[in-house]
Amino acid sequence: MRHPTVLAAVTVALVVAGMLLGVQPDNLHNGLLALSFAAVGDFVLRRRPGQREARLFLAAGAAEAVMFLGRQVGADPAAPLPGWAAEWLGWVGIWPLPLVLVLVGATVMCFPDGRFPGRLWRDAFRAMTVAAAVLAATSALWPVDYDRAGLVVDHPLGVPGASSASAFFDVAQPVCFTAFQLVWLACVVTRCLTAAPGEARQLRWLVAAVALSVLVLVAGLAASGSPRAGLLTVPLIPVAAGVAIVEASYESLVREVRSSAKRVVTAQDEARRRIERDLHDGAQHRLVVLGMELGRLVDRAETVGDTELAASASAARAQLLAATAELRHLARGIHPSVLTQDGLASALGTLADASPIPVHLIVDDAEPASPEVEATAYFVVSEALTNAARHSHASQVSVQVRRTRSSLHLDVSDDGGGGAVPDGGLQGLSDRVTSLGGRFTLTSPPGDGTALAVELPCR
Amino acid sequence: MTPLRVALADDAVLFREGLARILTDAGFEMVGQVGDGDALVRLVAADPPDVAVIDLRMPPTHSSEGLEAAAAIRAVAPGVGLLLLSQYVEAHHALRLMTDFEHGVGYLLKDRVSDLGVFGSDVRRVAAGEVVIDPELVRRLVARRREDDPLDALTERERAVLTLMAEGLSNTALSAQLHLSVKTIEAHVRRIFDKLGLRLDDREHRRVLAVLAFLRS
Numbered sequence: 001m002r003h004p005t006v007l008a009a010v011t012v013a014l015v016v017a018g019m020l021l022g023v024q025p026d027n028l029h030n031g032l033l034a035l036s037f038a039a040v041g042d043f044v045l046r047r048r049p050g051q052r053e054a055r056l057f058l059a060a061g062a063a064e065a066v067m068f069l070g071r072q073v074g075a076d077p078a079a080p081l082p083g084w085a086a087e088w089l090g091w092v093g094i095w096p097l098p099l100v101l102v103l104v105g106a107t108v109m110c111f112p113d114g115r116f117p118g119r120l121w122r123d124a125f126r127a128m129t130v131a132a133a134v135l136a137a138t139s140a141l142w143p144v145d146y147d148r149a150g151l152v153v154d155h156p157l158g159v160p161g162a163s164s165a166s167a168f169f170d171v172a173q174p175v176c177f178t179a180f181q182l183v184w185l186a187c188v189v190t191r192c193l194t195a196a197p198g199e200a201r202q203l204r205w206l207v208a209a210v211a212l213s214v215l216v217l218v219a220g221l222a223a224s225g226s227p228r229a230g231l232l233t234v235p236l237i238p239v240a241a242g243v244a245i246v247e248a249s250y251e252s253l254v255r256e257v258r259s260s261a262k263r264v265v266t267a268q269d270e271a272r273r274r275i276e277r278d279l280h281d282g283a284q285h286r287l288v289v290l291g292m293e294l295g296r297l298v299d300r301a302e303t304v305g306d307t308e309l310a311a312s313a314s315a316a317r318a319q320l321l322a323a324t325a326e327l328r329h330l331a332r333g334i335h336p337s338v339l340t341q342d343g344l345a346s347a348l349g350t351l352a353d354a355s356p357i358p359v360h361l362i363v364d365d366a367e368p369a370s371p372e373v374e375a376t377a378y379f380v381v382s383e384a385l386t387n388a389a390r391h392s393h394a395s396q397v398s399v400q401v402r403r404t405r406s407s408l409h410l411d412v413s414d415d416g417g418g419g420a421v422p423d424g425g426l427q428g429l430s431d432r433v434t435s436l437g438g439r440f441t442l443t444s445p446p447g448d449g450t451a452l453a454v455e456l457p458c459r
Numbered sequence: 460m461t462p463l464r465v466a467l468a469d470d471a472v473l474f475r476e477g478l479a480r481i482l483t484d485a486g487f488e489m490v491g492q493v494g495d496g497d498a499l500v501r502l503v504a505a506d507p508p509d510v511a512v513i514d515l516r517m518p519p520t521h522s523s524e525g526l527e528a529a530a531a532i533r534a535v536a537p538g539v540g541l542l543l544l545s546q547y548v549e550a551h552h553a554l555r556l557m558t559d560f561e562h563g564v565g566y567l568l569k570d571r572v573s574d575l576g577v578f579g580s581d582v583r584r585v586a587a588g589e590v591v592i593d594p595e596l597v598r599r600l601v602a603r604r605r606e607d608d609p610l611d612a613l614t615e616r617e618r619a620v621l622t623l624m625a626e627g628l629s630n631t632a633l634s635a636q637l638h639l640s641v642k643t644i645e646a647h648v649r650r651i652f653d654k655l656g657l658r659l660d661d662r663e664h665r666r667v668l669a670v671l672a673f674l675r676s
């Protein structure tokens with residue numbers, strides 16, 4: 001089993017052990033906070049191993065669980081443990097509080113990526129840790145915080161000087177804790193102000209959870225004078241943070257998949273362009289030159305009066321021209337050079353010219369789109385016209401292209417028999433459109449024509 | 460008779476040299492052959508030939524450098540005939556040529572050079588200020604299906620006249636090709652324009668443009 005899972009399991013075990021002693025309203029939030037930190041930390045680490053913020057969550061959860069169990073034991077007069085054990089456990093539930101608070105604060109400061117937003121904040125964290133260590137040491141040596149936490153056991157160490165320690169602690173603790181909270185608040189506000197859009201979205205989750213928690217706290221204080229309700233909503237904060245982290249990692253995964261799909265399309269187009277260019281510069285030219293030579297041969301044969309040779313050379317030339325025409329057609333199917341030469345409107349015009357069904361073509365493309373978008377538009381119209389000619393029995397096809405600021409819209413519709421299904425060609429084009437982040441909608445009810453709507457984002 | 464002088468621009472060396480050879484064989488005089496549009500414009504400006512034979516797709520971008528070179532030549536040497544060759548012939552290129560240039564232009568598929576008799580006469584027609592449009596392109600345009608096709612109203616003879624007219628043939632050339640008198644040809648042309656609802660312009664160039672635009676629309 002992985003270490004994070006072990007740690008989360010230990011955390012849960014500690015909380016469950018504490019719960020067995022009964023519910024103590026003033027300590028409940030510690031147990032819930034431990035559970036939500038551990039659960040969210042483990043959940044996120046399963047999806048994104050090594051995520052730093054989730055590791056902080058696990059650490060905070062474990063620390064909270066230890067404190068929870070200690071306080072459960074120390075505040076329960078009937079705890080089924082020998083007196084000395086109850087004393088030490090209660091002790092463990094009290095003195096780490098300032099340090100645990102700084103750790104929880106670090107999860108807030110480091111949200112969402114598990115790193116401090118800058119050196120200044122890391123230094124602030126170090127200063128807080130030092131202050132918290134002093135408070136924790138004081139609390140470890142003397143029972144300065146026992147009354148507030150409602151502990152019924154005695155402090156296990158009988159160090160003299162308890163009253164001066166209490167005097168120090170009663171002033172130092174509120175001052176430090178207030179300062180801690182101000183630092184966290186300033187840190188989160190700074191991060192919100194400087195966040196990139198994706199991170200800002202994640203921060204919104206956290207800010208919403210904190211706001212809700214504060215609202216309940218204030219409402220609870222106003223209604224019953226107790227922070228209990230407010231403290232019980234604090235465990236929502238790690239849950240919200242976890243949701244934000246998972247959502248963001250899902251979004252970045254989607255972005256990655258999308259951009260890699262787009263790169264595949266672009267690379268494919270580039271390869272097709274190169275093949276077409278090679279055919280044009282190579283084979284096609286050689287064949288034309290060969291045709292020229294055969295033409296000379298025909299001329300010579302005619303000049304010397306060899307009609308038989310002239311006829312066979314002429315037949316060979318006719319064959320060659322047919323082959324050239326086929327190659328030209330093939331090259332055009334690989335990549336329409338007219339698209340790079342003259343733009344989308346002209347390229348679609350050549351498709352309309354070649355269509356056996358009359359085409360009503362309207363192209364409004366004030367602004368050229370990217371090569372892969374234009375190539376996709378061309379191939380979609382080409383395939384749609386081919387399909388219409390083959391299957392639809394339509395008497396007219398309408399092709400409309402509209403360019404808006406953010407996308408290119410294609411509408412191809414015919415008045416044929418309908419019932420078209422996305423077969424090999426159209427399915428491939430649908431995939432291609434999706435790869436570019438676009439939408440592909442085919443509507444073809446039997447007997448009522450076929451309409452194909454494609455939207456391609458252009459940014 | 461002094462031989463017609465031809466300049467040649469194509470980045471495919473094999474094709475260019477082959478073409479220069481057959482044009483020389485056919486009695487043309489080569490004034491030079493180059494690999495891109497800029498070099499052609501310099502060559503033509505220095506010593507204007509009768510015809511420039513230009514590849515549509517040339518360096519640096521391999522898009523429509525040939526058309527740009529043609530426009531530049533027309534600006535510096537308006538008397539030079541412009542014959543554009545391409546691996547693909549497209550209606551929109553033909554229309555653009557007919558719109559941008561008033562006379563003495565041609566647009567042919569590269570394959571045409573294999574029939575030297577026809578190609579040679581095409582070069583001469585362009586040199587003489589006539590228009591030459593690739594027959595395959597015209598055939599494709601005429602064969603296009605239209606809704607309530609107005610071409611259905613034409614007789615077979617009229618269709619033939621329309622096709623040859625779109626290829627740029629003059630009335631005299633039409634009369635020779637179809638073995639009809641010029642007067643008969645003129646009557647056919649008037650009737651075709653009436654049936655298609657087009658306005659007849661006496662200038663042959665305008666006539667070709669009108670027919671091509673109609674076939675394309």
